[in-house]
Amino acid sequence: MTPNATGVDAVIDVVTAVLLIAGALMSLGAAIGLLRFPDLMSRMHAATKPQVLGLFLVLAAIGLQMREWWVWPILAVAWIFQLLTVPVSAHMVGRAGYRTKHLHPELLSTDELEAVVLRAAGQRAAEKAQEAESAMPHTGKARNGGNARNGGNGGNARNGGPSA
Amino acid sequence: MSRKRISFRTELPLLVWLVVVWGALWRDFSPGNLVFGALIAVVVARIFYLPPVELSGRFNVLRAIPFAAVFLGKVVAASFQVMYLAVFRGPTVTNAVVAVPLRSHSDLMVTATGHVISLIPGSLVVEVDRSTSTLYIHGLNVRNDVDTAKLRKEVQDTEASLIRIMGTRAEMDALRAEGWPATRGAGS
Known part of the structure; x- marks a missing residue:
């Protein structure tokens, strides 16, 4: 607050206060969402998204209070970087979460990715089986025997290690 | 080293952006600082080579401004x-993973659509199939087929708006041919 507060200053202060409180509420919403949502994916919604708006509101409040023109470009750059990075991090975490099955299938009304994943997995398994089969006639037997022997040796060594 | 030369025109948006960041970080937009920033931007873009972003060469500002406001x-x-939802529904919220086939096959368009969709709370890109340019989107509070269709339509409408802003001519023609704003069917 400047000592000689005029009407304009008062209005700017009120707007700043509203923006700050709204921004803080967004963060509060994110925190509540983190606590209350049931699985990783829905938590990602709460953890990443409300901040985009929350940060925007807080940055706008800072810009209003500073009242220097040079602060606006850096605030804009900060927000744009947030816009660019948030979806990427959300996507990476969501993708990793889906692949490691950190989700509750019973809470999904439809899952159109599951069929695709299963089909791809089936295809890969079939390809692998085919590869193994085609490799069999030449070196299959020898390699299998070698593997078995190696495995056995490894097991023996590991088992026998501590006692020897 | 053999690398494909990038035309100055394709690189210009990146250079302008780097100069803006430089000026913002120094809080100084005087001509001298900007020229020095441009010099550094050119050197950085030459040394730290990235695959060029394939821009379509058109950008419709008149459509971009309303899009930003709607966004x-x-x-x-x-x-x-x-x-x-967090406060009142919490643990009982029902979600869905929805496959949304996109019209465009350009990396830029798929990325931009995914970004915009991810930034709007309630939808999150889980997986991208680049070969068929299909986005798999995790939607919050998607309870039934009606919600699924709504989410799919929203994603495809977003893509349509983005194509109108910065899509290539071919994408625009495809959009016109299918009679926007009618969206494509469920696809897969």
Whole structure:
């Protein structure tokens, strides 16, 4: 607050206060969402998204209070970087979460990715089986025997290690 | 080293952006600082080589401004929606993973659509199939087929708007041919 507060200053202060409180509420919403949502994916919604708006509101409040023109470009750059990075991090975490099955299938009304994943997995398994089969006639037997022997040796060594 | 030369025109948006960041970080937009920043931007772009982003060469500002306004409005509305869901629905919220086939096969368009969709709370890109340019989207509070169709339509409408802003001529023609705003069917 400047000592000689005029009407304009008062209005700017009120707007700043509203923006700050709204921004803080967004963060509060994110925190509540983190606590209350049931699985990783829905938590990602709460953890990443409300901040985009929350940060925007807080940055706008800072810009209003500073009242220097040079602060606006850096605030804009900060927000744009947030816009660019948030979806990427959300996507990476969501993708990793889906692949490691950190989700509750019973809470999904439809899952159109599951069929695709299963089909791809089936295809890969079939390809692998085919590869193994085609490799069999030449070196299959020898390699299998070698593997078995190696495995056995490894097991023996590991088992026998501590006692020897 | 053999690398494909990038035309100055393709690189210009990146250079302008780097100069803006430089000026913002120094809080100094005087001509001298900007020229020095441009010099550094050129050197950085030469040394730290990245695959060029294939821009379509057109950018419709008249469509971009309303799009930005609508986007901001959607972010506000959806933020409050997620907050409401967090507070009142919490553990009982029902979600869905929805496959959305996109029209465009350009990396830029798929990325931009995924970004915009991810930034609007309530939808999150889980997986991208680049070969068929299909986005797999995790939607919050998607309870039935009606919600699924709504989410799919929203993603495809977003893509249509983005194509109108910065899509290539071919994408625009494809859009016109299918009679926008009617969206494509469920696809897969």
